């Protein structure tokens with residue numbers, strides 16, 4: 001039997017990058033998949049490629065009513081949700097001196113409020129669906145001080161501790177729900193263009209690779225597979241932890 005047979009995975013940010021590959025892998029391993037994103041055109045394409053095992057729901061992670069509506073659709077279409085992957089995010093760089101308060105709030109809204117709302121409404125839904133797992137995508141930037149990712153780094157640090165808090169809440173309540181965070185290093189997805197405020201040039205790739213002990217940028221599959229591991233029964237005794245997937249970047 002496929003590893004996620006009988007499970008429903010709800011993946012935010014699933015129209016692109018890490019979320020997209022994660023949705024594809026869940027479907028390939030037997031799960032029904034809800035592709036949730038603010039980008040409807042690309043999200044619908046992901047669903048078309050996967051087939052009947054997937055459904056698109058429009059979701060703006062910053063909006064509580066949008067979450068409630070998206071989860072209600074998931075329950076209607078697939079009967080519940082067992083796995084929630086909070087992968088939606090943006091990453092335009094800033095420094096503490098040049099970031100406007102408006103810019104700060106925008107990044108907190110998508111990268112931190114979005115994960116809060118997903119966990120807040122996801123926990124009761126997963127509980128009444130029979131239990132499961134939440135995987136929140138933080139970043140190595142959530143573990144380090146990163147001068148040119150000031151607002152993002154703060155939001156991702158919040159995701160790290162929010163994940164532990166959700167995990168401890170669920171154990172305290174006796175829910176069969178594990179919650180963990182994943183901390184990617186540099187991964188080749190469209191988000192890197194936001195960090196560089198424009199197209200990612202070969203010199204950017206080379207500079208990133210040089211700073212990584214494994215000497216290369218990671219691929220979305222290399223984050224999606226650890227996400228599937230944390231969602232699976234192979235991780236049955238893992239909750240409240242942080243899984244760093246960065247080619248050794250933070251180990252030095």
Ligand SMILES: NC(=O)c1ccc[n+]([C@@H]2O[C@H](COP(=O)([O-])OP(=O)(O)OC[C@H]3O[C@@H](n4cnc5c(N)ncnc54)[C@H](O)[C@@H]3O)[C@@H](O)[C@H]2O)c1
Nearest residue numbers: 013015016017018038060061088089139184186187189191
């Ligand atoms: N790529 C990296 O190097 C890297 C490193 C560390 C962490 N991350 C994190 O991984 C996650 C996935 O990023 P990615 O690299 O796949 O980027 P990506 O740009 O390819 O995908 C991000 C997705 O989030 C969606 N999104 C943005 N705002 C949204 C909103 N308000 N509501 C719903 N969806 C929204 C976008 O439409 C897009 O489909 C993000 O949380 C990102 O911060 C990425």
